[in-house]
Amino acid sequence: MKNVEHQGFRQRAAETKRARTRLALVTAARELFEERGWRDTRLEDVAKQAGVSVPTLRNHFKSKYALVMRAYGQVVASLIEKTEGRVYDLDLDASQIISEMLKMFVSTAVKKRQLTMAVAAALLEEPLISSEEFEDIEAVKDGGLPAIAAIFGELIEIGKREGAFNPELNADRVSAYHISGILLMTAMNYDITVEEAERLVLSQVMPALKAAPVSRADPDDEFDDMSV
Secondary structure: OHHHHHHHHHHHHHHHHHHHHHHHHHHHHHHHHHHHOOOOOOHHHHHHHHOOOHHHHHHHOOOHHHHHHHHHHHHOHHHHHHHHOOOOOOOOOHHHHHHHHHHHHHHHHHHOHHHHHHHHHHHHHHHHOOHHHHHHHHOOOOOOHHHHHHHHHHHHHHHHHHOOOOOOOOHHHHHHHHHHHHHHHHHHOOOOOHHHHHHHHHHHHHHHHHOOOOOOOOHHHHHHHHHO
8 A cells, every 4th residue: 555655656746847847948948939039049958948958858849849839838828718718608709709819819929029930930940840740749739829729710610600700711720820820920020019910910800700701603604604
């Protein structure tokens, strides 16, 4: 019995140590990406600032891409928590929740501009990642940007069911497109303010969600027109 209890204690201690190391790595990465940007931040520097070895870092994160995504997840965690709790609020419609979520996201993106620029640069380089890094990338899909896109997509589906949004929208693709667009917009407009960015994003996103389906011409009608 004592051996079992001892093993349980050791396991909990090991899990606690691992969680602390992971948090130290993510915090160090966040600080360095904000200070130096995507290209000038090295894994060796992150490990040194976190007080661990590079092999230890690689036990937690196989790539710099996974690190920057997890670091960004740290800054948008409160946004995700607030929005998740409102998705099924019957007193609010999908348009209201999306507007509020996008305002919070834009505000974070602009205020954390250097980190946002690092994430945007990482996204542009994503097609160049090696296959061995893919598993590491999959591991960060439960937080940060993927979580925001998933909530956005769910809200689009709710809006479609409410009759407020274009029923032909592919929610997953539309949400990913707009979230990526906000990151790139922030990175490319270095002097934009939070208020300007909010107005720009809402003026583009909300009308796009509500747009009526594009009518498709009947092929027979096109043929008749050509034969006249």
